[in-house]
Amino acid sequence: MGDRRLIFQTMESGVIKSYIWTFINRFLHYFLILTFALSYLSADIDTLFLVHIVCGVLFGAGVILRVIWGFIGTKHSRFWDFNYRGILEYLTSILGNKKHYIGHNPASSVAIILMLGFGFLVVFSGLLQYGAEQNSGIFAPLFFTYSYFYMGDDLHEFFANCLLFIVAIHFCGSLIDKFWSKGDAIDSMLNGYKRTQKDESVSLNPAQKAIFAFFLLFLFALFLYLLYPKNILLRSSAQDFFTQDSNKTAFGEYKQECGSCHIAYAPFLLPKSAWDSMMSDLENHFGDDASLEEETHARIAAFLEKYASDVVDTKFTQQKESQQIAITKTPYWEIAHRKLNPKIFTTKAIKSKANCQTCHKDAESGIFAKNAVEYFKLKSLRENL
Ligand code: HEC
Ligand code: HEC
Structure with a gap:
């Protein structure tokens, strides 16, 4: 041929x-x-x-x-x-x-x-x-x-x-x-x-x-x-993983109780041991009293443990061991943010490292993908440091 x-x-x-x-x-x-x-x-x-x-x-x-x-x-x-x-x-x-x-x-x-x-x-x-x-x-x-x-x-x-x-x-x-x-x-x-x-x-x-x-x-x-921002090929699926959870009440309660002072952090950001020690001392929660009613407490604790970073199999499971109960003190977090000028976290727009949502659009759903990072906002903040 x-x-x-x-x-x-x-x-x-x-x-x-x-x-x-x-x-x-x-x-x-x-x-x-x-x-x-x-x-x-x-x-x-x-x-x-x-x-x-x-x-x-x-x-x-x-x-x-x-x-x-x-x-x-x-x-x-x-x-x-x-x-x-x-x-x-x-x-x-x-x-x-x-x-x-x-x-x-x-x-x-x-x-x-x-x-x-x-x-x-x-x-x-x-x-x-x-x-x-x-x-x-x-x-x-x-x-x-x-x-x-x-x-x-x-x-x-x-x-x-x-x-x-x-x-x-x-x-x-x-x-x-x-x-x-x-x-x-x-x-x-x-x-x-x-x-x-x-x-x-x-x-x-x-x-x-x-x-x-x-x-x-x-x-x-x-x-x-x-x-179109919600296209299924690219969207950072703010799809709620937890809505499929058998215990929907726990998720709702978690968002309500633990999402009032800051966002309700995705449970897979911290290991079980960290959630355990945090939940056992809610009266002294980072200088606040975040204590809960006994039953709510039990349901939320179970929910957090069920999706803890070392229980589910996600990218965050690979984290190095750490005794920290603050996400922002874990080695993983520090490495991911090493390139940022520490001053940026104290600006008016950000206020605290713990305000993930000010830089990560879908932080509450546990999404930290690059296309959900507010790079332009960060750029303007950096210029005014
Ligand atoms: C009364 C307000 C309040 C409530 C309610 C509350 N927190 Fe907090 N939480 C705080 C404060 C204040 C901080 C410290 C934030 C900072 O460092 O800027 C914090 C920090 C945290 C952090 C660490 C964030 C970081 O720096 O990495 C986690 C995780 C956390 N809270 C989980 C919870 C959970 C789980 C609940 C529900 C049981 C809860 N919080 C309820 C006030 C609260
Ligand atoms: C001042 C803005 C800012 C705040 C506040 C912030 N981040 Fe980030 N975060 C970034 C930037 C910028 C990156 C780097 C993204 C990249 O790789 O280019 C990043 C990266 C990450 C990554 C790594 C992403 C990946 O795919 O590897 C994770 C996870 C993350 N952040 C979680 C958090 C969590 C959880 C919080 C809150 C407790 C938080 N961030 C708060 C700006 C911020």
Whole structure:
């Protein structure tokens, strides 16, 4: 199969141009480049975390659409029409007299499969991490089964770097093709045309046109949906884990009794021993008297113990042992906030380290995801310190 498509050696003459890459191929190509670049570059910028995840999800959607197109697209876009054979020969002759391919050359063919594969992995691992760690997005239900899905802190990053690596090779290959071999791969990705000996042009049939229209609409709708704050793909699910609790009264009571002076801290922020010692001395509760009626006390204590950090399996279970009963005195908390200027906690807007909700929008639901951090507010506070 493959060999029939090796139409001519690069230097042969008598060529015409055929329309090989319809607009949809080029569109998906640049859509993937743009969304990957934006999500990669914004990954480590806290204030741009939303850009990171929105572009990440759009990239993932682009990968899926490209895979679909690989089954139902035009001739050269289909996976079985790729030229996989001859990759070694192709790579070893990379600076020499290469064969010319109408569709994807072997190096590109393999690179595309790898890029789509890693593209899928990077998005999937990102969503998984976002769910299991941040209790957000479609995998939020995995939050209480953290250790099963804990893949190491860096797996998502690793996949992203693998993808970047292949992208870099693919890009260098296309530069070599253009500037060394005087090939037309890059140009064809801009205008759709490649040199061929006879007319090999493709065009979209009505069904493919409809599919393309659907792809565009789908991506646009997805983009708008991602901007909607409660979208299920990204939302920091202020879904209340505890509403499913068999003992709903305890949760209600907890919010009422322990949420009057400060927020009702999510129970999985402290270990059982800390809750026990706090609950056994509510008369002297950080300088306040927070004592409760006996029965309420028992129900709230049981509720806190049931969801304590060392009882449920969350990210917070991994905390180092500590005797602290204040969340803000635990080593975990101190490490997470080490980058903040301590003065910020005494500003009027924050007042106390214990006012988590002034910086973490959904703190009461136990959500501390980056996209729920008030970075802009912090920025302005920092400027006025
Ligand atoms: C009368 C007011 C009041 C009530 C009611 C109250 N607290 Fe507190 N709590 C405080 C104060 C004041 C602090 C110290 C806050 C600070 O450091 O700024 C505190 C701190 C805490 C902290 C530590 C926060 C940190 O710094 O990490 C926890 C946990 C806590 N309370 C849990 C509870 C629980 C559980 C209940 C219900 C049984 C409860 N509180 C009821 C006043 C109250
Ligand atoms: C002055 C603002 C501020 C206050 C108050 C604050 N935080 Fe944070 N918190 C931050 C910032 C900023 C980060 C860093 C997020 C990042 O990694 O970029 C952070 C990070 C965290 C993280 C780590 C997030 C992660 O995914 O690893 C946790 C958990 C957390 N905070 C919990 C709390 C709790 C619980 C309280 C209240 C007891 C609290 N924070 C109070 C600003 C604050």
